[in-house]
Amino acid sequence: MARLLEFDDVHQAFGDENVLRGISFGMDRTDVEVVIGPSGSGKSTLLRCVNRLTEFDAGDIRLNGESVTAMDVDALRRRVGMVFQGFNLFAHRTGRGNVTLGLTEVRDIPSGEARRIADENLARVGLSGQADSYPAELSGGQKQRVGIARALAMEPELLLFDEPTSALDPELIGEVLEVMRDLAEEGMTMLVVSHEMGFARSVADTVTFLDDGIVAERGPPEQLFEHPERDRTREFLGELDT
Amino acid sequence: MTDRRGRGVDVGDLPGARRLVLVGVGVLFWGWLLARWLHDWVLAPDVNTSDREPFVPPARLEAVAEQLHDLAAGAGAAAGLLEWLAGGVEFAAFGVDSMPALAAGAWITVYLTVLSILLGLMIAIPLAVARTYGGPVLRWIALSYTELIRGTPLLAQLFVLYFGLPTTRYIREFHGVGEGFVPYAAIWVAVIGFTINSSAYQAEYIRSALQSVDPGQLVAARSVGLSRLEGIRYVVLPQGLRYAIPGWTNELVYLVKYSSLAAFITVPELFRAARNIGSDTFRVLDIYLVAALFYLALVLTLSVAMSRFEAAVAIPGVGSASERD
Numbered sequence: 068m069a070r071l072l073e074f075d076d077v078h079q080a081f082g083d084e085n086v087l088r089g090i091s092f093g094m095d096r097t098d099v100e101v102v103i104g105p106s107g108s109g110k111s112t113l114l115r116c117v118n119r120l121t122e123f124d125a126g127d128i129r130l131n132g133e134s135v136t137a138m139d140v141d142a143l144r145r146r147v148g149m150v151f152q153g154f155n156l157f158a159h160r161t162g163r164g165n166v167t168l169g170l171t172e173v174r175d176i177p178s179g180e181a182r183r184i185a186d187e188n189l190a191r192v193g194l195s196g197q198a199d200s201y202p203a204e205l206s207g208g209q210k211q212r213v214g215i216a217r218a219l220a221m222e223p224e225l226l227l228f229d230e231p232t233s234a235l236d237p238e239l240i241g242e243v244l245e246v247m248r249d250l251a252e253e254g255m256t257m258l259v260v261s262h263e264m265g266f267a268r269s270v271a272d273t274v275t276f277l278d279d280g281i282v283a284e285r286g287p288p289e290q291l292f293e294h295p296e297r298d299r300t301r302e303f304l305g306e307l308d309t
Numbered sequence: 310m311t312d313r314r315g316r317g318v319d320v321g322d323l324p325g326a327r328r329l330v331l332v333g334v335g336v337l338f339w340g341w342l343l344a345r346w347l348h349d350w351v352l353a354p355d356v357n358t359s360d361r362e363p364f365v366p367p368a369r370l371e372a373v374a375e376q377l378h379d380l381a382a383g384a385g386a387a388a389g390l391l392e393w394l395a396g397g398v399e400f401a402a403f404g405v406d407s408m409p410a411l412a413a414g415a416w417i418t419v420y421l422t423v424l425s426i427l428l429g430l431m432i433a434i435p436l437a438v439a440r441t442y443g444g445p446v447l448r449w450i451a452l453s454y455t456e457l458i459r460g461t462p463l464l465a466q467l468f469v470l471y472f473g474l475p476t477t478r479y480i481r482e483f484h485g486v487g488e489g490f491v492p493y494a495a496i497w498v499a500v501i502g503f504t505i506n507s508s509a510y511q512a513e514y515i516r517s518a519l520q521s522v523d524p525g526q527l528v529a530a531r532s533v534g535l536s537r538l539e540g541i542r543y544v545v546l547p548q549g550l551r552y553a554i555p556g557w558t559n560e561l562v563y564l565v566k567y568s569s570l571a572a573f574i575t576v577p578e579l580f581r582a583a584r585n586i587g588s589d590t591f592r593v594l595d596i597y598l599v600a601a602l603f604y605l606a607l608v609l610t611l612s613v614a615m616s617r618f619e620a621a622v623a624i625p626g627v628g629s630a631s632e633r634d
Contacts, residue, residue, distance in 0.1 A: 118532060145534035155529035159547045159627045168543055169533035203626025221533060 069132025071096045071256055072117065072225060077126035079112055086112045087123065088280035094273070096224075097254040101267040101288075104277035105303060110260040111152075113277065114227045117258065118147045130224070145173055148218030152230040154210040156202040162189060162213045163198040166220045174221065188216040192246045208239030212246055219250075226250070228259040264307060268292055276300050331609075338606045345412040358577075361409035370402035404599045407586045414582030415603055417496065421568045421578060422607075425503030426511075426561050432504065433511035434550075438541055440512065441519045451512070458509035464570050467502040471495065471574040499571035499578075507564050514556035519549040548627050551619075558615040562608050579603055 070093040079087040086109045094100045102110050115121040117128055119140050128135045135143055157165050166185035170176045176184065189198050192212040202210055211231055218226055228247065232240040244266050251257060251270045261267060267274050267288055274291045276284040276299075284291060284300045295301045341364070349361060377395035381388045439451040458466070470476045477494040480486055487493035522545050530540030572581035583600035587593040 120528060120532065141534045141536055144532055149532040151525065151529065151532075153525055155523075155525040155532075157526060157529065157544050158523075159544075159551070159624050168530075169535065172539055172543060173534040201625045201627075217533065 069129065070094065071098070071131060072258065073127075073129040073132075074113070075127040075129065077113070077116060077123050077128060079109070079116060079121065079123040086280055087116070089126070090277075090280075090282055091126075092275060092282060092285060094256065094258065096256055098272050099251045099257045099259065099270055100273050100275060101259045101261055101271040102275045102277055103261065103264070103267060103303075104283075108277045109280045110277050111229050114149075114229050114258065114260055117225075117227055118144050118149055120149075141173070145169075145221055146223055147225045147227060148221055148223035149227045150211070150214045150218055150229065150231050152233050154202070154207070154214050154234070156205075156210055156213055156217075158202050161199050161201055162194060162205065162209075162216075165202070165213055166217045169217065169221050184220055185216070188220040189213070191219065191249075192216045193242070206239060207235045208242045211235065211243045215243075215246055215250075219255075225256045225258065228257060228261065230260050230262065232261065232263055262307075264292070264304075276303065278303070335606070335610065335613075339610070341408075342412055342415065345409065346416055349409070349413065358410055358413045361413075363405045363408050365405055367402040367406040370398055370405060374398040374402060400595055400598075403590075403592060403595050407583075407596060407599060410582050410586060411579060411600065411603055414577060414579035415607070417492070417571075417576060417578040418565065418568050418580075419607065420492070421496070421499055421503060421571060421576070422561070422565050424500050425507055425568070426564055428500070428504040429507035429511050430557075432508035433515055434546070436508065436512035437515035437519055437549075438546075440516045442537065442541060455509045455512055458506055459513070463502070463506050463567055464573060466506055467499065467570060467574050470502050471498045476501065495575045496571075498574060499568070499576050503564060503568060503571075506567075507560060510560050510563075511557060514560060515549065515553045518551075518553035518556065519545060521552050522548045551622060551624065551627050554615065554619045554622075558612065558619075561611055561615065565607050565611065566604060 073093040074090045077087050077090040078085070090109075090113060102113065104110050112121055116123040117130075117135065119135060122136075130138070130143070130146065157168060160168065163182065163185045166188055167178065167181040170181035170184055171178055186195065186198055189195055192215050194209060194212055194216065197205060197209055197213070200209075202213070205213065215226075215231075231247070232243050235243065240263070244263060247257070247259070247266070248270055259266075259271070269288075271288050273285060274288045275282055276291065276295075276297075278299055284295060284297045291300065292304065295304060344364070348364075349356070349358075353361070374395045377391050377398060381391035381395065384391055436451045436455065439447040440455070443451065476498050480494040480497045485491045486497065526544050526548065527537075527540045530544040531537065535543065568578060569580035571578050572584060575581075577585075579600055583596045587596045590596065
């Protein structure tokens with residue numbers, strides 16, 4: 068059976084800059100994969116190639132064995148949810164409205180039913196009381212949890228997290244990671260770009276260290292964090308510790 | 310003096326007494342205007358505009374002015390003041406006398422403005438979207454349209470439509486034009502001209518508003534599975550149009566006054582009504598002063614209405630009324 072997600076020698080350049088230089092790895096259903104690496108290593112680009120917010124130049128990315136480039140892009144995005152570093156909540160819609168838009172317009176669910184699903188997913192991220200609040204009235208952590216609920220409500224096969232806690236004040240990071248931890252336990256397949264090593268260590272099945280557009284090292288967190296094979300990995304992890 | 314929105318002070322922000330006066334004047338003006346329109350259309354629909362009688366007979370005011378003049382003759386030191394008062398009353402009498410005709414003109418001005426701004430908006434939104442999100446061809450078409458319209462005089466556009474092209478001939482072929490409440494051809498030419506003209510200006514206001522919407526909003530819409538057009542419709546426009554309200558109000562206020570150019574293609578709107586009275590009575594300064602008060606009342610009303618509207622559709626975090634984060 069085909070793997071849920073497979074990167075096959077993915078290349079991507081912006082002008083002269085080769086951001087991705089041949090990425091290959093795969094993940095299965097219920098896997099939690101955390102991608103780490105220095106800034107500019109291509110982590111976010113890799114993520115955005117999956118739902119084709121960025122179109123890659125060469126190689127292939129397959130979802131359940133089917134090339135994402137062959138799929139209708141809107142259908143692909145409906146199957147692959149995304150959570151952004153900057154939240155990107157629809158500013159003119161309430162917490163609930165953020166969740167229902169995709170339900171009513173993409174999944175063609177009647178508005179009453181969409182409301183029910185939205186409230187269910189908001190409850191799942193602990194925001195039942197904030198359904199009627201606008202993004203400007205929410206804290207960063209609450210915004211990001213609405214972002215997660217918005218992606219979850221589409222019932223995606225795979226959730227992409229693009230540095231979901233990087234824009235948050237330190238005291239707000241915990242509540243978002245807590246939600247992500249719960250999702251992992253429920254069996255959600257997640258591809259996470261993050262600098263939260265604690266989260267990677269305790270939740271990830273596999274950690275990928277991306278450096279200069281290639282997979283420099285990849286393995287279970289205990290191996291990668293405790294016994295990195297490459298000097299570059301050791302160096303990067305060392306920089307984080309200091 | 311500007312308020313927190315960086316625009317002029319709203320009537321609603323004024324202190325009690327001044328606000329009360331303005332609201333009182335507004336109620337008086339609109340009460341009279343609506344009563345006038347209703348009277349002229351419903352109660353006396355067959356009377357010629359020039360034969361309509363004012364609600365308050367000007368003769369009474371003229372009599373007061375007469376008495377003041379008499380008083381001034383024997384008042385010695387106070388004569389200047391009394392003469393000045395008499396002049397004021399005479400002006401009021403003249404104003405009252407001309408009001409039925411001006412009310413009829415004001416109706417056409419309101420009509421032209423409201424219809425043109427709304428029809429223009431329907432063209433402006435696709436134009437602005439094409440400029441902001443379209444491909445090279447669409448962008449070029451929208452840009453050419455906008456620059457052609459903004460780069461040529463409105464009066465020239467009206468002349469081309471009215472005198473140059475057979476526009477009126479086509480319009481007259483429509484059933485019912487010029488009958489009952491449906492205005493005649495020249496008014497439709499004016500509506501077409503103002504619609505085209507204001508659409509170009511509105512498109513520019515909306516374009517800059519769309520550009521102030523965070524690009525991440527459309528990215529997020531796309532990531533949920535909405536198409537580009539759906540993302541623009543459901544996410545970008547609801548925010549962008551809110552940002553556009555102050556600029557759009559500006560265009561609305563301009564259009565009220567630019568609608569006076571319709572006078573030059575025979576439309577008897579407010580300005581032409583005033584001009585006609587001026588050439589009949591030779592009291593040019595007086596009649597344009599009265600007409601100016603009409604325009605002022607219309608513009609102030611629209612400003613107040615639009616800031617009410619802006620507040621009514623305001624959403625925390627979106628639009629000019631709040632800080633963006």
